[in-house]
Amino acid sequence: MRIRISHATSYRYDTPPTGVTQLLRLTPRNHEGQYVVDWRIDLSVDCQLHQHEDAFGNITHSFTAEGPFNELSVAVDGVVETQDTHGLVQGAIERFPPALFLRETALTQPDAAIMEFAATTRGSASAGTDRLALLHSLLNELNREITFDTSPTQTATTAAEAFKLRRGVCQDLTHIFIAAARELGIPARYIGGHFHRADGVTAQEAGHAWAEAYVENLGWVGFDPTNGISTTDAHVRVAMGLDYLGAAPVRGTRYGGGGETLKVAVQVEQARQQAQT
Amino acid sequence: MTAAFDEMKGHDGGVRPAYGELSRWLAEIPPDVLDYRRREAELLFRRIGITFAVYGEADAQERLIPFDVIPRIISGAEWRLLEKGLTQRVKALNLFLKDVYGAREILRAGVVPDDLVFRNPAFRPEMSGQSVPHDIYVHIAGIDVVRVDADTFYVLEDNARTPSGVSYMLENREIMIRLFPELFARHRIAPVENYPDELLATLISVAPHSAEREPTVVLLTPGVFNSAYYEHSFLADKLGVELVEGRDLIVKNEIVYMRTTQGLRRVDVIYRRIDDDFIDPLTFRPDSVLGLPGLMSAYQAGNVTLANAVGTGIADDKAVYSFMPAIVKFYLGGEPLLKNVPTWRCREPEHLAYVLDHLPELVVKEVHGSGGYGMLIGPAASKVAIEQFRAKLKSAPNNFIAQPTLALSTCPTCVDAGVAPRHVDLRPFVLSGRDRVRIVPGGLTRVALKQGSLVVNSSQGGGTKDTWVLDG
Numbered sequence: 001m002r003i004r005i006s007h008a009t010s011y012r013y014d015t016p017p018t019g020v021t022q023l024l025r026l027t028p029r030n031h032e033g034q035y036v037v038d039w040r041i042d043l044s045v046d047c048q049l050h051q052h053e054d055a056f057g058n059i060t061h062s063f064t065a066e067g068p069f070n071e072l073s074v075a076v077d078g079v080v081e082t083q084d085t086h087g088l089v090q091g092a093i094e095r096f097p098p099a100l101f102l103r104e105t106a107l108t109q110p111d112a113a114i115m116e117f118a119a120t121t122r123g124s125a126s127a128g129t130d131r132l133a134l135l136h137s138l139l140n141e142l143n144r145e146i147t148f149d150t151s152p153t154q155t156a157t158t159a160a161e162a163f164k165l166r167r168g169v170c171q172d173l174t175h176i177f178i179a180a181a182r183e184l185g186i187p188a189r190y191i192g193g194h195f196h197r198a199d200g201v202t203a204q205e206a207g208h209a210w211a212e213a214y215v216e217n218l219g220w221v222g223f224d225p226t227n228g229i230s231t232t233d234a235h236v237r238v239a240m241g242l243d244y245l246g247a248a249p250v251r252g253t254r255y256g257g258g259g260e261t262l263k264v265a266v267q268v269e270q271a272r273q274q275a276q277t
Numbered sequence: 278m279t280a281a282f283d284e285m286k287g288h289d290g291g292v293r294p295a296y297g298e299l300s301r302w303l304a305e306i307p308p309d310v311l312d313y314r315r316r317e318a319e320l321l322f323r324r325i326g327i328t329f330a331v332y333g334e335a336d337a338q339e340r341l342i343p344f345d346v347i348p349r350i351i352s353g354a355e356w357r358l359l360e361k362g363l364t365q366r367v368k369a370l371n372l373f374l375k376d377v378y379g380a381r382e383i384l385r386a387g388v389v390p391d392d393l394v395f396r397n398p399a400f401r402p403e404m405s406g407q408s409v410p411h412d413i414y415v416h417i418a419g420i421d422v423v424r425v426d427a428d429t430f431y432v433l434e435d436n437a438r439t440p441s442g443v444s445y446m447l448e449n450r451e452i453m454i455r456l457f458p459e460l461f462a463r464h465r466i467a468p469v470e471n472y473p474d475e476l477l478a479t480l481i482s483v484a485p486h487s488a489e490r491e492p493t494v495v496l497l498t499p500g501v502f503n504s505a506y507y508e509h510s511f512l513a514d515k516l517g518v519e520l521v522e523g524r525d526l527i528v529k530n531e532i533v534y535m536r537t538t539q540g541l542r543r544v545d546v547i548y549r550r551i552d553d554d555f556i557d558p559l560t561f562r563p564d565s566v567l568g569l570p571g572l573m574s575a576y577q578a579g580n581v582t583l584a585n586a587v588g589t590g591i592a593d594d595k596a597v598y599s600f601m602p603a604i605v606k607f608y609l610g611g612e613p614l615l616k617n618v619p620t621w622r623c624r625e626p627e628h629l630a631y632v633l634d635h636l637p638e639l640v641v642k643e644v645h646g647s648g649g650y651g652m653l654i655g656p657a658a659s660k661v662a663i664e665q666f667r668a669k670l671k672s673a674p675n676n677f678i679a680q681p682t683l684a685l686s687t688c689p690t691c692v693d694a695g696v697a698p699r700h701v702d703l704r705p706f707v708l709s710g711r712d713r714v715r716i717v718p719g720g721l722t723r724v725a726l727k728q729g730s731l732v733v734n735s736s737q738g739g740g741t742k743d744t745w746v747l748d749g
Contacts, residue, residue: 021528021571023559048530052577055405062574064529095406100395103402156563242402251559253570255527 004271014259016068022252025239027059031092033085039078057093087230089220098214101187111160118180143228173225187214192247295352343740362615372608374414399590416584424686437593444508465748467718473515482710492545528571531578623674718746
């Protein structure tokens with residue numbers, strides 16, 4: 001599939017700040033089944049954008065924009081060519097052995113309820129001892145158990161908090177999936193990216209998130225608990241980390257100013273071949 | 278437990294040579310004069326205002342650490358042995374850090390188990406594959422050393438994050454010179470007053486390659502509410518560098534600047550006394566208001582040196598500690614000159630079984646704890662306390678290590694009933710620069726003031742002494 005993505009993060013300030021510093025993880029890389037045809041980042045304010053690669057192999061950009069300004073927008077646009085790999089992630093940059101992804105983080109620390117959920121899932125007849133089957137059970141159970149709801153959670157919500165609510169967004173479902181998988185001794189990690197919807201809806205309020213879990217002999221496999229599926233050619237992988245914080249599209253701070261309003265607009269659509277004539 | 282080795286009287290009761298003068302002096306000085314000097318010392322400390330906060334005690338905000346006026350003496354020969362051992366140890370710590378954040382050869386060789394590093398909260402994946410200026414990670418180490426007999430020193434702990442206590446080393450000496458000039462006249466004591474110069478030289482030597490010819494050094498503190506704030510301001514003053522908080526700095530185009538009345542000034546080296554977790558909210562804890570947003574970007578671009586580097590905690594982790602003899606051998610080839618205390622890792626089932634069977638004779642410590650909090654000293658603990666600890670240990674064995682209870686050496690110490698032996702340890706401060714390792718002769722001697730107590734931590738009723746290394 002050829003997918004066109006535009007992702008704009010815009011801030012408006014009632015009182016202009018004197019400066020804004022941000023660290024971005026907005027740029028996808030190539031791996032099997034994903035080829036970045038074209039990609040660009042635009043800032044509404046004049047400043048230098050510094051590109052690096054983080055310890056996990058993600059491309060980062062950092063900048064400090066000097067105020068005052070009433071608006072700041074960070075916009076990315078691009079086209080990515082994808083193929084269905086049945087969820088297998090191969091040819092991606094791997095800087096760490098799978099064992100690293102058994103680490104607990106504050107956002108993915110399992111509580112007693114998640115531990116019990118993980119144990120029950122493992123105990124169910126369909127899961128058995130096969131790791132891949134177990135992960136699929138986890139995926140299905142979570143998708144059934146948790147209601148997608150954007151209202152009760154925010155970016156600092158932990159897996160345990162969201163699990164208690166039985167509600168949340170893709171970030172929360174992914175954190176719970178990761179917490180449960182690690183609890184079962186399966187390395188798991190957080191992926192931030194985009195998802196092309198089959199129902200024709202192209203405008204989205206945010207990027208997407210899902211998990212990858214490590215299966216011996218297969219390697220990393222993508223699991224999207226929000227949609228209850230393995231990843232397909234509708235998924236565009238942008239950044240990877242131990243949890244949301246390691247893969248967050250934008251982390252930043254503002255000096256001075258106030259009355260900030262944030263708007264995120266994401267557009268994910270199938271690109272026409274040879275759009276320009 | 279065997280009787281402890283007394284550093285003045287040895288095992289047999291005869292006065293050891295380094296203590297000859299001091300022993301004569303102690304015999305000469307009338308008790309009321311000694312007592313008067315003690316009170317004078319306390320008064321001086323109060324006037325200077327050297328205090329520390331005890332965590333977990335609501336009522337005691339800031340307290341004076343008790344100071345004992347009887348110095349602890351180390352002979353020149355003993356010191357040379359320690360110095361060699363400390364230098365070797367810190368070289369190994371730096372090589373280990375460079376390796377675990379780089380080529381990971383020690384893990385591939387199976388000398389240290391992978392998961393002990395990768396699953397360790399003290400390991401910072403964010404540092405992996407990032408180089409640091411001049412490959413030095415631990416610029417300032419506080420290596421805790423204990424002694425059990427005339428020839429045997431053990432390293433008890435490697436403090437490689439933000440070790441504190443050096444201000445006591447300096448102030449204890451200053452006060453001793455003021456109160457006991459006659460004692461100084463009777464000894465040739467190696468100076469410690471040059472520590473700030475040595476520290477500054479070390480920090481300047483590790484400035485990034487892109488720094489200007491006269492690198493600017495600052496000391497970054499979490500602020501007045503930190504228990505070691507006094508030391509931060511004391512050291513900044515002695516070093517002649519700015520004492521800054523996160524809000525005094527800004528990152529622009531991956532360069533760190535300090536806000537001054539004359540505008541922005543580039544900062545090259547940050548002696549930071551803020552923990553990794555709080556140092557940059559864009560990379561670590563997003564709720565931290567103490568650090569500097571974007572600092573890690575400047576660091577990774579090679580434009581600023583952090584002393585100590587981020588992620589050094591993996592080297593002083595108590596579980597990693599147990600591998601130190603193998604780590605020294607792996608990087609430096611030789612045997613470690615300073616011994617490691619035999620350590621049982623409770624994460625390993627056989628070790629745990631042994632520890633559970635021998636709790637009354639062991640010291641059990643939390644792997645990620647410090648300051649003497651959350652530890653069990655078997656021989657000193659009640660049966661109830663041991664059973665409570667047993668339950669804690671069983672529920673989370675990964676969090677604990679255990680060691681035999683060492684008979685720490687004792688030194689003569691002023692107590693209510695006169696002068697009596699009390700257990701001591703020693704924290705020398707080891708500085709690693711681009712050019713060389715520097716160690717000021719001496720360090721901070723901590724003394725357990727309670728009779729029989731082995732806990733020297735100031736938070737647990739420990740005091741300090743001036744530490745004399747004799748010349749020659």
